[in-house]
Every structure is written in C-alpha cells, then in structure tokens.
Amino acid sequence: MTLEGCQIQDPQLSGWLLDPIDPATCFQDLLNKHCRNPRTTPALESKKVSQIITGLYSLYKLNRELCSKLQSQGLWSLYVDMELKMIPVLASMEVGHINVDKEALRRTSDLLGTKMKQLEQEAHKAAGQMFLLTSSTQLRTVLFEKLRLHEQCENKKLPKTINKQQSTSEAALLQLQDLHPLPKIILEYRQIHKIKSTFVDGILSCMMTKNYISSTWHQTSVVTGRISASHPNFQALPRQPLQVTRKLFISGKEDAVVTVHPRAMFIPKEGWTFLSADFCQVELRLLAHLSSDPELLRIFTNPEADVFCMLASQWKGVSKTEVSSEDREHAKRIVYSVVYGAGPERLSGILGVSTEQARRFQDSFLQTYMEVQNFIQKTVADCHKKGYVLSIMGRRRTLHNINSPDWGARMQAERQAVNFVVQGSAADLCKMAMIRIFNLLSTSNSLSARLIAQLHDELLYEVQDSQVEQFAAVVKSTMESLERIDQLNIHLKVPLKVAVSSGKSWGSMSELIVPQSLPSF
DNA sequence: CTTACCTTC
C-alpha cells in the first residue's frame, strides 16, 4: 500500500480538532472525555481475547462519537480533507533523511568550546574571582554584592526577578554594560553557549552514529493548528549566522572572524538542491482579508511591495532601498506586537522608546488601520458571545476564560482569540499547500521532489538539480492559487505572494526568479 | 502580543 492511498480514521486528531487546548493524549483519556460509559483498558500483558474485543468495540464507539461531534460542529471537512490528509504528508517528511555535514558541526563545536573557555577566563579576570558563568545566582553575587554595580545606576531602573532580587537578564546586563567589562562578556558567553548547546551539540546528539537527522513532527501539539517539530526542533534553528572572533596566537596576525551558521550544516544529497517556498507576510495578508482594511489591502495590491520594508523606511526615515534586514525584522515585530494586543509596557521595550511614546505609536497605528481595530473588537465581541472563535477554514478554539471575572485572564483570552483567527487561518493555508503539492508529486511522472521540513509559512524541499526550475514553477503557482478555493468558498481579497529560493545548503539560499506561467507537465 | 521546543538551574 502506498502512503497516499491511506484512508484511515484517527480519534486523536478528532479529539484535538474538537478541543485543541486539551489534546487528550491517550485512548483512555479520549474515552473518558467523549463516551458515556468508558471502559478501562487493562494493561497490555494481561489482555485476553475478550478484552481485546471489548477494547476494539470501545474504539469503534469512540470514533463514531467523535465523528458525530465533528459533524455537528462543522469540523468534518477540516478533519477529512485536511487533517487526515496531512498524515501521509507528515509521515513522508519524517521518514526522509536530512543530510548533515557532521564534520563541520564537530569543528564548530570545538571552535565554540575554545571561545567559551576564553570568555570564561576573561570573565574571571574582570570579576577578580572564579565563578560559574551559567549560574545566575553566582553572577548576581559578583555583579551586585562584590562589584555593587547597581549603586552606579540609580537613575536607571534595573529589572528585578520575581523574588525582588536583582535580575541578571539580558535587559539588566545591557543597562550595566557601560559600567564594567563583565556584563558584555556574559552577554557574548550566553549567546555562544546557546548556539553551542542547542544548535551544535544538540543537533549532534540527535544524530548518534548516523550523519543525518529526521525530526519528529507533531500534528496535535499546537492549539492554532500549526505543526511543530522536535529532536531536533527544526523550526527553531537560527536564521542569522553568528560572528565569532577567534584569537590567533600568531604575532602580527589579526584575529580571524569566523561565521557560525547552523543552517549551513544541512546539505542536500549529491545531485540535489534545496528549494524553499515562502508565503510572504501571510498573517498580515490574512489580516487584511479578514478585516477588509482598505489601507492594508491597498498596500498588497502592488505585488512587488514589501510591507515591512515600507513601514521600516517610513518609521526610520530612510529610503526603501536602504532598509537593512534588521530594520525589516524590527518593523515586523512591531506590527505583529501591536495587532496581537501588546500593551504600551511591552511595546516600549520592542520600540526602544518610553511607554508614553509607545502608547502614542499604538494609537496612531490603529487609527491608520481603522478596520483592523474594528476586526479585533468584532472578534473579541463575537468570542464573548459564543465562547469560541473560528479560522478561515472553520478550525475552532474555545476560550474558557473569555468571560472570566479575572481581568488578566480575560484579557489574555481576548488576545488569544484574535491571534487564533489569524494564525489558525495561516496554518490552514499552509497545510492545504502541503497537501496539494504532495498530491501533485504523488501523481507526477516527471517530478521527484521531497518535502524536508515545514517552517510554518515556508516549505523546504529537496529537488533533483535538473528539476529545480520546473518544480519551482509548480510550487509557486500551487501555493499562490490558494487565494481562491471554490470548494470552501474562500476568495481572498488580497493576492498571495510566494518567494522561492534555492541553494546547496540551507544556510545559503538565494532567490529564484520564477517566470509567471502555468506549470506544464 | 501569540504559538511552539530546548536548556539550565
């Protein structure tokens, strides 16, 4: 039997769709939750034939109960046409290998190890004593009891921990960095330590004797419908490379600067190329559609325009061509923070201005995009009335605290409701794209591409060198065509834009110009 | 602001 021929049922998926916040993990939990007379299932070793039959009958009843609930809540199509069809897609992704340059990974591990030893020595020298750099408790003693740095900055407000102690968080160290060399050393040490432990040694430990990894993909672990990955979490590998200065103990030589890029360790097999297809600003486009905000819609009518670049150039007062990638990322963070309900306190941290200025910024943003504000208010009001919200394809999230007397809990539920509608809708679109491309590949005689990973709005494939151009066209047009899904009565008010890039490692992808034409087979 | 996973203490 082929993977694409699967026609199965999955009570775990049903249970998750009905209540994604509490994905009853095992058979027994599902029985308890959804069946009137749940039978306890005995331990495996003591099972008699009759008990197995009883268990199977319970399973049959459970599935029937779940299916009927799905139908009554309008979740049937999402279950059958999306989630069940994702099973073979995820299975094929999980079965496949992702080749890793293990030797390069080992070399970087050593490099970062020596760099950390150097930083440790510098830190001990700066502190005038030995201490464990990874221990926030010991660092607190050095910074505030020995060096008493907090006494030199009474005009600044240093962050405190939950227990009213001096914090050693990044924000605190940034405040202290001009007073003493130690904070800067700690900041660099932490950055390198993080990369080494999680993204270099962590990846190595996922490989054991192999020289490839294959993540585990989880379908029911994210409430909004996104998928997640573990061992390793492929979706969290750093996007930006890290610069490490390496001291050379050769007289007359400058220190060498080495760039460490975990993504560059992932390489396609011989004769193949990585191809990535990215839905551009997908949540913001969906927000434009869902809110019908004329100003936001107008921005997206120009297919070449990059909203975040535009806003960054506007806010920072530089020309659009001179917007750095950091500026763009910054603008992106600001936009999503505001639309998902960040308070002036948090926003001021992101913007780097006072809370009063942050509040003014928030007001003027929401005034500019009036219908976005309207959409937020309508979504919240609707959720208060019904107790749940829906995504574009009918995915559902019940917000148990939406009418809570606890102000904090209620506000959080309101933000979660708004976030769900947009993030959930984006997840719907991305999954639909994965399924359509999977089906296309399954029936194609000429294409042999394989899905490597999904990074929420981005699909990463491994493609035979000779098929890159053809596959790029297929992927781009398939993804962009989701602007209209007649069967589901979805007609987006904004065009979808997909950027395609390719490369011989995941760390060195460059944009691919795909001619606008219908794919031909 | 939201959604995850991973590491350290």
Place this chain on the structure above:
DNA sequence: TCTAGAAGGTAAG
C-alpha cells in the same frame, strides 16, 4: 538525591 517548573533563549507570525 531527584524532579517539576520557571526563566530565558531560539523560531514562526
């Protein structure tokens, strides 16, 4: 001595 959870990091939007 062991472990659950908090804090702080990464990603995605």
